[in-house]
Amino acid sequence: MNIDLTGKTAIVTGSTIGIGHAIAIGLAKAGASVVVNGRKQDAVDAAVAAIREAAPGATVKGVAADLGASEGAAALVAAVPQPDILVNNVGVFKPMDFFDIPDEEWSRVFEINVMSGVRLSRAYAQGMAERGWGRIVFISSESAINIPVEMIQYGFSKTAQLAVARGLAKRMAGTGVTVNSVLPGPTLSEGVAEMLKDEVAKTGQSLEEVGAAFVKAHRPSSIIQRAATVDEVANMVVYVCSxxxxxxxxxxxxxxxxxxxxI
Structure with a gap:
């Protein structure tokens, strides 16, 4: 299959590192003009340069905006008013015991993980429908279904994304705009690497080995018995955007x- 997104503009939120960065590279390699987003300008600039190196000849620009607030979403919409593809990837997670999670953390996770995608989809979906083509993708998680006891606040936000995506897909029926969720399992992103760094230092094992041990201990139902790579997740997203x-x-x-x- 030859996926060609030439002439399409794609926004990937939270794309300076991790899964979002891999998705941005994949879309750029498929010919899309890619918009990178992150909170800090220096991180955005570095990501733009890295994507241009990975996908020579690609059109890449960056928009620094904090999408955990309505003002940040408005700034991104003002900078890129008519994308064809929106990948709602930005998200945060932090292992915390349920009884230690304050109200402020519940609100922060909801604003970043859920409302960022709600605001941008609300801003962009109608324009996509008017043009007769569009792709909206929410990067959810297997934690939306297997709620992790060590970070219930994260699982609840990922379940909420599934509800928004399904409802919006039905709202956009017959318009040429598709809306889907992609659910990664444990993935060797920079965020997961940070979470596992102490175990890597303690054991002297590689990140891949520690990641595999984590999966076997905490996600024993995994069939591949290891963490996925960011590229493996990005491949699915690029297809869904095609x-x-x-x-x-x-x-x-x-x-x-x-x-x-x-099943």
Missing amino acids: KEASATTGAALRVDGGTVDT
Whole structure:
């Protein structure tokens, strides 16, 4: 399959590192003009340069905006008013015991993980419909289904994304705009590397080895028995954003290594 997104403009939120960065590279390699987003200008500039190096000849620009607030979403919309593809990837997670999570943390996670995508989808979906084509993707998680006891606040936000994406897909019926969720399992992003760094230092093992041990201990239902790479997740997202995925909408597409033990 030759995925060609030439002439399409794609926004990937939270794309300076991790899964978002890999998605931005994948879309750029497929010919899309890519908009990188992050909170800090220096991180955005570095990501733009890295994507241009990974995808020579690609059109890449950056917009620094904090999407955890309505003002940041408005700034991004003002800078890029008419994208064809929106990947709602930005998100935060932090292992915390339920009884130690204050109200402020619940609100912060909801604003960043859920409302960022709500605001941008609300701003962009109607324009996509008027042009007769669009792709909106929410990067959820297998934690939306397997709520992790060590970070319930994260799981609840990812479940909320599934609800928003499914409802919006039905709202956009017949418009040429598809809306889907992609659910990664444990993935060797920079965020996960940070979470596992103490274990890497203590054991002297590689990040991949520690990641595999984490999966076996905490996600024993995983069929691949390891963490995924960011590129493995990005491959699914690039396909969902393609013209070839025109009959895929309202779906929750798992890239979880078989962790969710259900059909």
